[in-house]
Amino acid sequence: MADVQLRPDIQAARNRMSYRLGSNREIKRLVNYLWEGETVTHLVGGVYGPGTGLVVLTDRRMMFIKDGWTSQVTEDFPFEKISSVQWSAGMMLGKITIFASGNKAEIEQVQKPDGKAIVDALNSIITKAPAPVPAVPVTTAPVQPAPAPASLSQVPSFELVKELRNRGALSPEEFGQIVARL
Secondary structure, eight states, X not given: OTTSOOOHHHHHHXXXXXXOTXXXXXXXXXXXXSOTTOOEEEEEEEEETTEEEEEEEESSEEEEXXXXXXXXXXXXXXXXGEEEEEEEEOSSEEEEEEEETTEEEEEEEEXXXXXXXXXXXXXXXXXXXXXXXXXXXXXXXXXXXXXXOSSGGGSOOHHHHHHHXXXXXXXXXXXXXXXXXX
């Protein structure tokens, strides 16, 4: 790969990879798949869908790229659509499982140190605590309870709430709170 000059962020992520076999073509062409201003933080090879490719974690999304001689495949997982990510490992290799917008994606045959690092980084991104809410001045007026719905037709159905969760409009915590109220 000495003939291709990589961007500094891509080169740094490539240097941290413990195993690169089967990923060099995707690494060389990675810049073509990135959005304007997007920065690469982690890379790892793996098998997903059509075959062996490259798992890329950026500052905006996770994606899988397979850039073969006859076909190119890309699957994006924007952070706001990812509800959770899991890591499982065997003796030599591991598996990344991504839950996004009601779908489950499994990327297998991932190198253990690289896979664990990318999952830990992604988990820290998607589980960031929300920004602190500004303090509200305390009032002495009594708080009035919310009025009860006029009819059952105004109460959201479980199917509607589940659909909102699957579309990524509700976080798992919000979904759990609404289901508990139902």
